[in-house]
Amino acid sequence: MGLTDTADSLMRGLGLSDPVIRLGVTGLSRAGKTVFITSLVANLLDRGRMPGLRAAADGTIRAAWLQPQPDDTVPRFDFERHLAALTGPDPHWPEGTRHVSQLRLSLRVQPRGLFGGLRGMQTLHLDIVDYPGEWLLDLRMMELSFAQWSAQVLDRIGGRPGAQPFLDALGRLDPQAGFDEPSAQRLAASYTAHLHRARDAGHADTTPGRFLLPGELEGSPALTFAPLTEAQSASPLYREFRRRFDAYKSRVVRPFFRDHFARIDRQVVLVDVLGAIHAGPPAVQDMRRAMADILSAFRPGRAGWLAQLLGTRRVERILFAATKADHLHHLQHPRLAAIVTAMLREARDRADFQGARTEGLAIAALRTTTEETIHQDGEDLPAVRGTLMDGRQAAFYPGELPENPAALLAPAAEGATRWLDGDYAVMNFAPAPDTLRPGDGPPHIRMDRAAEFLIGDRL
Numbered sequence: 001m002g003l004t005d006t007a008d009s010l011m012r013g014l015g016l017s018d019p020v021i022r023l024g025v026t027g028l029s030r031a032g033k034t035v036f037i038t039s040l041v042a043n044l045l046d047r048g049r050m051p052g053l054r055a056a057a058d059g060t061i062r063a064a065w066l067q068p069q070p071d072d073t074v075p076r077f078d079f080e081r082h083l084a085a086l087t088g089p090d091p092h093w094p095e096g097t098r099h100v101s102q103l104r105l106s107l108r109v110q111p112r113g114l115f116g117g118l119r120g121m122q123t124l125h126l127d128i129v130d131y132p133g134e135w136l137l138d139l140r141m142m143e144l145s146f147a148q149w150s151a152q153v154l155d156r157i158g159g160r161p162g163a164q165p166f167l168d169a170l171g172r173l174d175p176q177a178g179f180d181e182p183s184a185q186r187l188a189a190s191y192t193a194h195l196h197r198a199r200d201a202g203h204a205d206t207t208p209g210r211f212l213l214p215g216e217l218e219g220s221p222a223l224t225f226a227p228l229t230e231a232q233s234a235s236p237l238y239r240e241f242r243r244r245f246d247a248y249k250s251r252v253v254r255p256f257f258r259d260h261f262a263r264i265d266r267q268v269v270l271v272d273v274l275g276a277i278h279a280g281p282p283a284v285q286d287m288r289r290a291m292a293d294i295l296s297a298f299r300p301g302r303a304g305w306l307a308q309l310l311g312t313r314r315v316e317r318i319l320f321a322a323t324k325a326d327h328l329h330h331l332q333h334p335r336l337a338a339i340v341t342a343m344l345r346e347a348r349d350r351a352d353f354q355g356a357r358t359e360g361l362a363i364a365a366l367r368t369t370t371e372e373t374i375h376q377d378g379e380d381l382p383a384v385r386g387t388l389m390d391g392r393q394a395a396f397y398p399g400e401l402p403e404n405p406a407a408l409l410a411p412a413a414e415g416a417t418r419w420l421d422g423d424y425a426v427m428n429f430a431p432a433p434d435t436l437r438p439g440d441g442p443p444h445i446r447m448d449r450a451a452e453f454l455i456g457d458r459l
């Protein structure tokens with residue numbers, strides 16, 4: 001063994017020279033992040049269902065195992081608990097996530113190519129970070145003053161769920177209102193209640209994102225403010241809320257981008273396209289805007305402060321994945337993929353995005369259904385069958401997605417409030433019991449393709 005070899009194996013023993021890919025997993029609330037990470041990791045540990053990941057199919061990946069993650073202050077993604085929930089004898093969906101979490105999966109790979117055999121085994125660490133997409137959307141607040149942000153919010157929330165009580169409270173405010181903490185808290189609580197309801201109704205532009213998932217910051221001044229009108233601008237209340245707004249930006253938003261976002265190499269953005277289609281054209285329109293906003297966070301020519309944080313680092317690949325494709329018969333999958341790809345293309349134009357490679361894909365992290373044909377009114381409908389949350393079995397046909405995505409996207413852009421040719425249904429299926437087989441991960445749809453795009457080139 002030569003000197004460099006010795007040094008090399010020593011470094012490797014210390015884990016110093018092993019390459020690391022940091023994969024960010026994001027998406028708006030309930031998009032499917034937790035299920036995605038659980039399935040991805042389980043299917044990389046047991047690769048029997050991953051033929052579309054070349055390095056798994058051809059044996060380049062020799063072994064995979066979980067390791068303690070390198071960031072001591074970030075909670076670990078609770079993989080074992082989530083996997084047990086999804087695949088146990090009494091399977092159920094995991095609870096919503098309350099904070100950023102992280103997991104390290106290490107892969108032992110045999111390098112390919114002419115000299116691959118000579119180089120020996122290599123270890124590659126995949127650090128997976130789960131963070132809420134709502135926090136990325138806070139990026140747009142960074143360039144706004146309190147007055148500008150207030151004006152934008154007040155401009156768009158009229159008519160949205162839960163907005164009226166807040167707007168009424170705002171209307172009753174004395175323009176010279178002094179500052180007292182209990183009224184500040186009431187106003188902020190009323191605004192936060194509206195954010196929750198708007199988010200649940202499918203609105204994606206619900207800033208400040210941390211109001212929805214406060215974690216340990218709950219009740220702190222940086223999370224206790226609300227938009228105010230121009231008429232208030234001379235009041236002590238306004239001055240204090242403006243100060244808190246600035247604190248939110250510098251103490252909440254900026255550290256998130258510095259500590260988590262800035263180090264990401266590859267990103268997957270999960271989008272519940274079917275859920276938005278079901279909710280109607282305004283939700284689809286909101287989702288498109290959110291996709292453009294998310295992309296703009298990854299734009300190389302982004303705002304000055306972010307450019308400063310990131311230096312020359314950049315995300316190399318971004319996957320926009322439409323989740324829960326197991327609600328559709330496979331005959332409809334190309335149409336779902338076409339819709340998310342069209343939305344992505346448009347978001348790229350809107351965000352003036354160049355740089356990373358992007359792709360749109362229709363996936364299901366956990367397949368809960370089987371396919372069947374329903375005969376109805378003399379027609380054969382390509383449907384899926386699964387177990388409902390109450391334990392009953394049901395066959396389900398969600399409606400036919402259009403062949404041309406424009407048939408959905410155009411009316412949404414034109415401000416339609418409902419679809420002209422009928423509705424699209426969604427149904428909540430429960431995970432199927434006991435789906436694990438030795439050597440296989442949980443059943444999925446195109447998770448191997450997703451993995452190939454995200455990390456395949458590095459294996």
Ligand SMILES: Nc1nc2c(ncn2[C@@H]2O[C@H](COP(=O)(O)OP(=O)(O)OP(=O)(O)O)[C@@H](O)[C@H]2O)c(=O)[nH]1
Pocket residue numbers: 027028029030031032033034035036093094095096097098132323324325326327363364365366367368428429
């Ligand atoms: N049928 C089906 N449903 C899914 C799939 N992935 C997620 N879901 C559904 O979507 C819900 C949310 O999934 P999660 O993975 O918890 O979503 P999340 O993005 O982590 O949600 P938060 O942590 O609350 O932001 C689940 O409870 C399921 O009902 C899938 O692959 N197939």
Ligand SMILES: [Mg+2]
Pocket residue numbers: 033034035095096097
């Ligand atoms: Mg989650």
